[in-house]
Amino acid sequence: MEEDLFSLAGRRQDGTEEEAVRRRAEFLRSELRRHNRLYYEQAEPEISDAEYDALFLELEKLERDHPELADPDSPTRRVGGAPLQGFNQIRHAVPMLSIDDIFEQRDALIPDEELVEFYNKLVRTLGTDAVPVSVEPKIDGVALSIMYRNGRMSYAATRGDGEVGDDVTANVRTIRTIPLTLPANAPAVLEVRGEVFMPNEAFAKLNEERDAEGLAAFANPRNATAGTLKQLDPRQVAARPLAFLAHGLGAYEGPELKDVKDFWDMLRHCGIPCNEPVHYTDTLETTRQAVRDIDRGRHSLPYGTDGAVIKIRSMATREALGATARAPRWAAAYKFPPEQKETTLLNIVVQVGRTGVLTPVAELRPVLLSGSTVARATLHNQDEIDRKDVRIGDTVLVEKAGEIIPAVLKVNLSRRPENSKPYSILEATGGLCPACGNPIMKEEGKVAWRCTNFTCPAQAVTGITHFCSRAALDVESIGSSVAEALRGSGLAASALDLFSLTLEQLANLNLGTAEEPRRYGEKNAQKALDALKNARELPLERWLIAFGIPQIGEVVAKALADTHPDLDHVAESPYIRDIIRLDELVESALKANPNTRENRKAVREGTLSAEEAQQRYKELTDEIDALTGPYLETGYLRKNTGKLSYGSEIGVAAAKSLNSFFTSAAGHHTLDVLHRLGINPQSQSYRANLLEIPAGILSGKTFVITGTLSQPRDHFERLIAEHGGKATGAISKSTSYLLAGSGGGSKREKALKLGVPVISEEEFGKLIGN
Numbered sequence: 126m127e128e129d130l131f132s133l134a135g136r137r138q139d140g141t142e143e144e145a146v147r148r149r150a151e152f153l154r155s156e157l158r159r160h161n162r163l164y165y166e167q168a169e170p171e172i173s174d175a176e177y178d179a180l181f182l183e184l185e186k187l188e189r190d191h192p193e194l195a196d197p198d199s200p201t202r203r204v205g206g207a208p209l210q211g212f213n214q215i216r217h218a219v220p221m222l223s224i225d226d227i228f229e230q231r232d233a234l235i236p237d238e239e240l241v242e243f244y245n246k247l248v249r250t251l252g253t254d255a256v257p258v259s260v261e262p263k264i265d266g267v268a269l270s271i272m273y274r275n276g277r278m279s280y281a282a283t284r285g286d287g288e289v290g291d292d293v294t295a296n297v298r299t300i301r302t303i304p305l306t307l308p309a310n311a312p313a314v315l316e317v318r319g320e321v322f323m324p325n326e327a328f329a330k331l332n333e334e335r336d337a338e339g340l341a342a343f344a345n346p347r348n349a350t351a352g353t354l355k356q357l358d359p360r361q362v363a364a365r366p367l368a369f370l371a372h373g374l375g376a377y378e379g380p381e382l383k384d385v386k387d388f389w390d391m392l393r394h395c396g397i398p399c400n401e402p403v404h405y406t407d408t409l410e411t412t413r414q415a416v417r418d419i420d421r422g423r424h425s426l427p428y429g430t431d432g433a434v435i436k437i438r439s440m441a442t443r444e445a446l447g448a449t450a451r452a453p454r455w456a457a458a459y460k461f462p463p464e465q466k467e468t469t470l471l472n473i474v475v476q477v478g479r480t481g482v483l484t485p486v487a488e489l490r491p492v493l494l495s496g497s498t499v500a501r502a503t504l505h506n507q508d509e510i511d512r513k514d515v516r517i518g519d520t521v522l523v524e525k526a527g528e529i530i531p532a533v534l535k536v537n538l539s540r541r542p543e544n545s546k547p548y549s550i551l552e553a554t555g556g557l558c559p560a561c562g563n564p565i566m567k568e569e570g571k572v573a574w575r576c577t578n579f580t581c582p583a584q585a586v587t588g589i590t591h592f593c594s595r596a597a598l599d600v601e602s603i604g605s606s607v608a609e610a611l612r613g614s615g616l617a618a619s620a621l622d623l624f625s626l627t628l629e630q631l632a633n634l635n636l637g638t639a640e641e642p643r644r645y646g647e648k649n650a651q652k653a654l655d656a657l658k659n660a661r662e663l664p665l666e667r668w669l670i671a672f673g674i675p676q677i678g679e680v681v682a683k684a685l686a687d688t689h690p691d692l693d694h695v696a697e698s699p700y701i702r703d704i705i706r707l708d709e710l711v712e713s714a715l716k717a718n719p720n721t722r723e724n725r726k727a728v729r730e731g732t733l734s735a736e737e738a739q740q741r742y743k744e745l746t747d748e749i750d751a752l753t754g755p756y757l758e759t760g761y762l763r764k765n766t767g768k769l770s771y772g773s774e775i776g777v778a779a780a781k782s783l784n785s786f787f788t789s790a791a792g793h794h795t796l797d798v799l800h801r802l803g804i805n806p807q808s809q810s811y812r813a814n815l816l817e818i819p820a821g822i823l824s825g826k827t828f829v830i831t832g833t834l835s836q837p838r839d840h841f842e843r844l845i846a847e848h849g850g851k852a853t854g855a856i857s858k859s860t861s862y863l864l865a866g867s868g869g870g871s872k873r874e875k876a877l878k879l880g881v882p883v884i885s886e887e888e889f890g891k892l893i894g895n
């Protein structure tokens with residue numbers, strides 16, 4: 126990761142430069158894809174649009190300057206997004222495209238130079254002086270296509286990846302201003318393209334309500350809209366005030382439309398809400414003026430706008446110009462630069478999010494930005510703070526793009542107070558979570574600090590959901606909405622409270638709203654209690670996963686179960702402490718080695734005595750030998766080929782993370798509660814000596830799994846491992862069995878060819894004595 130974050134500046138023109146450019150392009154592509162997912166699929170963007178656009182432009186430029194890097198899958202050539210889970214998909218009759226951007230260059234001599242270029246290019250391409258265009262506000266919402274056939278709404282779909290979107294008809298039907306039927310003489314086929322949005326006022330009210338209910342606020346109206354449209358329950362959508370405005374046309378069969386004015390007239394006749402105001406112009410100067418007019422008036426529109434869309438009026442010309450894979454050639458979106466202002470950064474506070482991530486937030490001297498007062502801005506994470514060197518007391522430049530939570534762009538160094546100090550989250554928090562007081566940690570390769578305590582009140586919902594997930598304790602009937610309700614009602618502040626719930630409490634849990642209650646019900650409640658009862662007996666590794674300790678996934682959890690008989694032994698494990706100690710000893714020894722270049726130099730220069738160096742090194746290596754000896758005999762440690770290099774079942778980072786959890790207050794609390802409940806999860810695979818072949822019924826046998834089975838593949842892999850066998854990916858002569866479900870043709874053939882026995886799920890069950 127880190128090596129990708131280099132700057133291209135100052136590289137020499139040779140092979141390494143090419144490689145550097147390629148790597149940078151790859152990095153930008155993967156970052157843009159990641160941000161697309163966050164933005165379109167999760168409605169939880171991490172960066173502002175302006176920051177996203179900067180990455181996008183950099184990649185576009187790289188691809189333009191280095192045509193050899195062309196990639197048809199590049200985010201610059203695609204509509205960013207993907208269909209969601211839980212919805213039916215609809216293939217669009219006509220692809221739903223994006224629009225190419227034109228950026229205003231703040232402080233440039235001609236700030237709208239790109240607009241001039243765009244218009245002049247149209248003039249040249251079309252060979253006329255006057256190109257009639259329309260200019261209208263760009264609505265910051267979620268793109269929607271509504272298909273009417275023979276005067277009735279037939280479906281409504283989101284943009285998705287441009288080709289295939291989600292069927293959100295049921296949700297869209299709840300938006301009151303959208304007609305379900307059209308007047309008698311409406312076109313036979315009319316696919317209206319437009320934008321769903323949440324009006325600014327309704328958005329502010331919704332966030333106030335969410336705040337009062339203790340729910341996370343939406344970052345901006347666009348997010349709130351995307352989040353609402355994603356709801357699987359149309360009643361929830363109906364409860365939120367969404368609006369729609371049309372701005373474009375997809376499939377169409379009806380009277381000929383020559384000019385975009387005909388299009389607007391037809392929509393108005395059909396009773397479809399239209400985007401306004403539309404300016405009609407036919408010279409460069411009047412077009413520039415129209416864009417400026419929209420900029421001036423945009424803050425009084427009921428929705429967020431960050432630009433103006435310029436479109437050719439003539440439908441025939443649009444057709445003739447066509448589109449690229451990403452955007453039409455006959456339109457452009459002029460993006461207004463987000464408003465920026467300087468103010469003083471009064472303080473930095475650290476907030477704990479629902480996943481336990483610590484976010485530093487700047488408290489600002491309030492300033493008026495894009496029509497609202499800004500008093501707080503996100504600083505994202507420590508890396509961002511370091512990169513911008515933001516300090517308390519600084520004068521900072523703040524930006525508010527759309528309604529995104531404002532961001533601190535940079536520091537005005539000329540106004541920095543004299544005694545200011547760099548800001549560190551670790552120092553400011555004393556290494557403890559501000560919400561629960563337990564240790565925080567930063568995972569390797571990640572930028573965020575996080576609270577390590579799965580019982581932290583700030584992360585109750587995620588903690589409970591994870592605790593109940595399939596890989597953990599598999600309490601299927603408790604998902605995120607039940608967790609949310611449990612927390613909201615005060616019944617469970619953390620996952621450990623689940624075991625004290627009664628049937629009555631659970632059954633009466635309200636999953637709806639105060640106005641529209643929806644009971645969880647006896648049946649679900651009983652199912653949840655049964656699953657929780659079952660969870661008490663689940664093996665150690667599943668519990669270790671359930672605690673959500675950083676670095677502890679399925680593999681490490683299994684390794685812990687192989688090397689510890691039960692949870693109490695993991696909590697007190699000398700093995701884990703010794704792994705950490707060994708790591709420290711090896712590091713010291715490598716440094717103390719008299720043969721390193723530095724130490725030889727120090728001896729030559731007389732700053733280090735040769736005898737002392739030898740002595741110190743010997744002490745360290747003796748200690749290492751003493752520590753590793755017994756573990757090497759039981760296979761808990763392996764000697765690697767490198768000098769002083771050892772392998773352990775549990776990595777050093779995981780060992781440190783475990784140690785930190787079990788010595789923290791949260792760890793002690795967890796063990797106390799489990800003891801009180803009489804739960805001490807047991808290992809089913811503990812072996813005091815790993816070098817002895819396990820005496821499982823499948824020991825020495827290898828399996829390959831193929832086809833569709835009644836349970837996910839990892840279920841069978843687990844069974845095989847529990848009985849001492851091994852599951853591998855590829856089939857060979859030495860494979861003992863092919864466990865085959867339906868399908869799985871090629872592996873089955875290969876097994877038959879190699880003479881490997883093919884067994885069914887039933888036969889496998891017999892093999893392990895079920």
Ligand SMILES: NC(=O)c1ccc[n+]([C@@H]2O[C@H](COP(=O)([O-])OP(=O)(O)OC[C@H]3O[C@@H](n4cnc5c(N)ncnc54)[C@H](O)[C@@H]3O)[C@@H](O)[C@H]2O)c1
Pocket residue numbers: 160161163164165170171172173174175177178204205222223224226261262263264265266267268269319320372373400434458
């Ligand atoms: N912050 C992030 O992480 C992140 C991630 C991905 C995308 N983005 C933002 O989204 C932009 C790209 O998204 P996009 O591809 O949806 O493009 P876009 O939103 O910039 O423009 C295209 C869309 O504008 C809509 N639109 C609104 N008003 C319109 C009008 N009057 N006429 C025609 N179309 C109108 C259309 O639905 C069209 O699909 C980026 O420039 C960036 O600002 C941000």
Ligand SMILES: [Zn+2]
Pocket residue numbers: 477558559560561562563576577578581582583
């Ligand atoms: Zn915490």
